[in-house]
Amino acid sequence: MSSCKFFFRTLGCKVNQYETEAMQKLFEAAGYTAAEEISAADIVVVNTCTVTAVSSQKSRQMIRHAAGVNPNAVLVVVGCYAQSEPRVVEKISGVDVIIGTKDRARIVELVGQALANRGEKIFRVGNVDDIRTFEELPHAPHRTRAFLKIEDGCNNFCAYCIIPHVRGRVRSRSLESIRAECLALKAAGYKEIVLTGIHIGAYGRDLKGVTLVDAVKTVLDAANPLRLRLGSIESAEMTDELIALLKTDVRLCNHVHLPLQSGSDEILRAMRRPYTTKNFSELTARLVDAVPEISIGTDLIVGFPGETDENFSETLDFISKQPFSKIHVFPYSARPGTPAASMPNQIPPPLKKSRAADALTISRLKAKIFSKRLIGRTVEIIAETSERGIVDGLTKNYVRVYVPDDGIELGAVVTVRVEKIFRDGVFGIHIA
Missing domain, CATH: 2.40.50.140 (Nucleic acid-binding proteins)
Incomplete structure (x- = not known):
């Protein structure tokens, strides 16, 4: 198969990017080579996303585009959209292999089957509730920053979120496996490592007596990077021990991403978020006090079902007062099968768009203010x-x-x- 070439297209989050690079490494290890463009590939892999309706739409468009540009290639669809809507993907003309959010480690084997049996569709989408162990994938040593995936899945089931339904429950990578990859990253000369996963604050919940702090200490000990950066972490999981590490270990980046989602307690309850604005505000104040020059990013969903003008006004007021350096703003997107999708008082798209614009104005201002502090330094x-x-x-x-x-x-x-x-x-x- 050494003469065969592969080409990847990736949508979505840093976890998807990590998994794409890992799958590319699997192909390279099996003797395949990367194609510079989609039309030159024998195998085209589309790694999909479904976190919003727009993500799902882009996934479908990308699949159809790949099939149209290179109809002779084996077309493989993997990831969250494939897991969420496998029968929709199956009906798209030109798709040969469908893999959800498990069995990605077998992608080379499954592609080999497809190459040997052209015209036979291979369907490998299982029940995510059956996944109980972390899927080991190789690291891909070619970037200046290394993403280290330590966890997959989420147990929170927020009212708006489809991710637990397509990624399954929390599965933590063993400390031994983390240490082994860190040694490889150290040997490759990486200066910065980014811990990533779907819900890294839940790391260790499926293991005995292990927490995110243990994973952080393992990375610091094994890789001894110049920098270690944490991926997105829920505010309720920012423990005293983790804050102490951020304060005392100079290798830990003074940057955290704490998803807020709403500045209205009423909406937070409807979203099934496990904190109040008071909890959140107290945490950000502690972080600013403990960690010099800390950058705090966040996510915000506007136009959640039932969000009144008063609720939204509370949100704008709250985010204006918070020490955020950047706010990622998302208009609410109904995901099939989630509680929020069937809630009453859905917000009209034009109003969601208007609210998103208002929140983005605050985000841009905060980013500029934070950046201006560096001038002259x-x-x-x-x-x-x-x-x-x-x-x-x-x-x-x-x-x-x-x-x-x-x-x-x-x-x-x-x-x-x-x-x-x-x-x-x-x-x-x-x-x-």
Whole structure:
């Protein structure tokens, strides 16, 4: 099969990106090579997303596009949309292999079957409730930042969210497996590791006597990275021990992402979120007090069923007062089979769009205010990309910094004096 070429298209979150890179590594290990464009591939894999209706629509469009551009390739559809709507995917012309959110580690084997039996559709979508163990996938050592997946699944079942239905319950990666991958990442020379998963704050709930703090300490001990960054974590799971680590270990990035979803307690209850605005506000105050220059990002859903003008006004007031550096704003999207999809008082799309615009205005202002604090200061970035004479990278507290490329090597630690606001971050001069 060494003459066969593969091509991936990926939608969705960092977990999907991690899983795509891992599947690419499986193909490479089996002797396949990557195609530079979709039309040159013998195998096309679409890794799908279904977190919103738009994500599902884009997944369908991408599948149809792949089938149209390269009808002779084996077309493989994997991921959350394939898990959520397998029969819809099955009916799309040109699809040869359907894999949900399990059996991705067998993708090379299943593609081999499809290549040997052209015209025979392979269907591997099982019940996510049957998944009880973490699926091991290899790391893909070619980026400046390494994503380390430590967990999959979610037990929360928030009223709006389809993810537990397509990802299953929490499955934690063993500390031994985390340590082994960390040693490989260390050998590959990574300076920054990002812990990722569907619900990393729940890490260890399916293991005995293990928590996220144990996973963090394992990574710090085994990989000893220059930086360790946490992925999104629920506010209720930001423990005293974790805050103490953020405060005392300089390798931990002073950046957290705490999904808020609403600034109205009434809406939070309807969403089945396990905290109040008071809980959330007390936590952000503690973080700002404990961790210097911390960047706090969040997610916000506007237009949830039953959200009144008063509820939304409460949300705007709340987020305005919070020390957020960035707010990801999502208009509510009804997902089939979730409680919120059948709730009364669904919000009209134009009103959801208007509310999203109002929240985004606050988000942009907060991002600009946070970034402006860096002007005149010296910061360190890890060079990530270079394009048209400009290199960019992130500070520890997640501000993107742009700097003229004077021969900077990607992956290098670069000291920059920040001069001005620029694009989605700041611009500066390389001083070391």
